[in-house]
Amino acid sequence: MLNTIKGVIFGHAVADALGVPVEFCTRDELDIKSVIDMEGFGTYNVPAGYWSDDTSMTLAALESLANGRLDYNGIMDNFCAWLGDGKFTPDGDVFDVGASCRKSILLYAGEHLSAIECGQDSEWDNGNGSLMRILPFILYTYYKRCEDPIQIIHNASRMTHAHERSLIACGIYAHVVWSILDDRSVEAVYRGLAEAERYYLGREELEHFSRLFELDFAKLPISEIKSSGYVVDTLEASIWCLLNSKNYKECVLRAVNLGEDTDTVGAIAGGMAGAVWGYTDIPEKWIKTLARRDYIEELCIKACRKWYC
Numbered sequence: 001m002l003n004t005i006k007g008v009i010f011g012h013a014v015a016d017a018l019g020v021p022v023e024f025c026t027r028d029e030l031d032i033k034s035v036i037d038m039e040g041f042g043t044y045n046v047p048a049g050y051w052s053d054d055t056s057m058t059l060a061a062l063e064s065l066a067n068g069r070l071d072y073n074g075i076m077d078n079f080c081a082w083l084g085d086g087k088f089t090p091d092g093d094v095f096d097v098g099a100s101c102r103k104s105i106l107l108y109a110g111e112h113l114s115a116i117e118c119g120q121d122s123e124w125d126n127g128n129g130s131l132m133r134i135l136p137f138i139l140y141t142y143y144k145r146c147e148d149p150i151q152i153i154h155n156a157s158r159m160t161h162a163h164e165r166s167l168i169a170c171g172i173y174a175h176v177v178w179s180i181l182d183d184r185s186v187e188a189v190y191r192g193l194a195e196a197e198r199y200y201l202g203r204e205e206l207e208h209f210s211r212l213f214e215l216d217f218a219k220l221p222i223s224e225i226k227s228s229g230y231v232v233d234t235l236e237a238s239i240w241c242l243l244n245s246k247n248y249k250e251c252v253l254r255a256v257n258l259g260e261d262t263d264t265v266g267a268i269a270g271g272m273a274g275a276v277w278g279y280t281d282i283p284e285k286w287i288k289t290l291a292r293r294d295y296i297e298e299l300c301i302k303a304c305r306k307w308y309c
């Protein structure tokens with residue numbers, strides 16, 4: 001169980017850090033100069049191994065859930081400590097934050113609303129900002145065998161992203177990861193997708209995700225796969241990368257080198273890849289370069305102890 005939790009959380013963080021130096025680079029630029037290793041600087045003035053908001057918000061949620069209970073307001077307090085004080089960052093500095101996340105966190109801090117009422121819900125608030133921090137909730141509901149886990153995943157999204165499209169994106173991802181946790185294989189992805197499709201059947205918003213449920217989705221040419229920060233693009237790109245890879249390294253380098261939202265597409269693919277192939281498949285050199293790896297490991301150990309049934 002610890003190996004799996006570490007695989008998922010480190011899988012996410014390592015891929016985030018691989019993507020940070022080339023965030024916003026185009027696919028053409030990365031075709032010429034591809035990412036093949038952990039590097040520093042580039043898009044942001046930060047050294048190798050620094051992760052971004054994706055991992056900060058993931059750790060903020062994990063730190064609270066690792067107490068063994070679900071407390072949306074407690075998690076939102078951690079998001080405030082991240083955005084306001086730089087907690088859960090590599091070195092105390094918040095160097096990126098998405099617009100919907102920022103608005104929702106400030107709303108919570110200013111208006112004293114319940115955390116799950118703070119999310120932005122317009123159609124334009126469907127960036128990947130809830131998908132990129134949903135993994136601790138997926139692990140928590142799985143290991144704690146929560147009743148109605150999908151409701152928890154939707155509420156977790158609602159803290160920052162409350163539009164139904166974002167809820168469904170998180171729900172599809174959750175079904176896929178739960179399925180992988182049951183059966184550590186790439187084939188499990190297809191079962192997870194089928195379960196998600198069944199769960200959301202009849203919802204109008206599901207049509208935005210229809211390509212994922214087509215039998216030959218994995219065979220789509222790379223030119224058909226967009227890697228923008230739009231939640232549908234990010235989910236498609238990360239699953240496509242996983243389905244076309246044979247190990248962690250191949251999957252996350254493929255994801256990062258798609259370009260544009262490199263850190264988040266990488267992180268979302270990396271979390272799944274870490275679940276499939278495990279912590280030991282993540283290159284040791286990358287883990288050693290990762291900022292605050294001892295702290296991340298401590299959180300994983302604490303979660304494992306508290307979630308063990």
Ligand SMILES: [Mg+2]
Pocket residue numbers: 052053054096263264
């Ligand atoms: Mg980021």
